[in-house]
Amino acid sequence: MGYGKKVWVFPDAELPPEGVNIIPGHESIIITNTGNVDAHISITLLFTDREPVHDIKVTVGAERVRCLRTNEEKDFGIHIPAVGEQYAILLESDVPVIAQYGRAEPRAVSFYTTPGYCCD
Numbered sequence: 001m002g003y004g005k006k007v008w009v010f011p012d013a014e015l016p017p018e019g020v021n022i023i024p025g026h027e028s029i030i031i032t033n034t035g036n037v038d039a040h041i042s043i044t045l046l047f048t049d050r051e052p053v054h055d056i057k058v059t060v061g062a063e064r065v066r067c068l069r070t071n072e073e074k075d076f077g078i079h080i081p082a083v084g085e086q087y088a089i090l091l092e093s094d095v096p097v098i099a100q101y102g103r104a105e106p107r108a109v110s111f112y113t114t115p116g117y118c119c120d
Helices: none
Strands: 005-014 026-033 040-049 055-058 066-069 086-105 110-115 116-120
Touching: 026 040, 026 055, 055 066
Parallel strands: none
Antiparallel strands: 005 086, 005 116, 026 066, 026 086, 040 055, 040 086, 086 110
């Protein structure tokens, strides 16, 4: 059995502009699977004024970490509709995982991370 929870919510997601500063703008979800079986994860994006995007599927291998950059379609599987648009991320896993959200913000030349709200 691995550490973590099966459900994570990140209520403050916003794809920042690419920027021209030392820190290029991006955001990501970092998922750690400490267990001995692969984690199969379904992600839902919730928006303020549009329908949710359901069933973004990702796998995080057993005893592995995976960084999903939301501004990289090859990582996240879809294109986030608009830079600067507020949305939330719901992550549901079939096994316990640990998840964290990070954003590099070129408008303030900063980088921050935050754990999400988690429950089973």
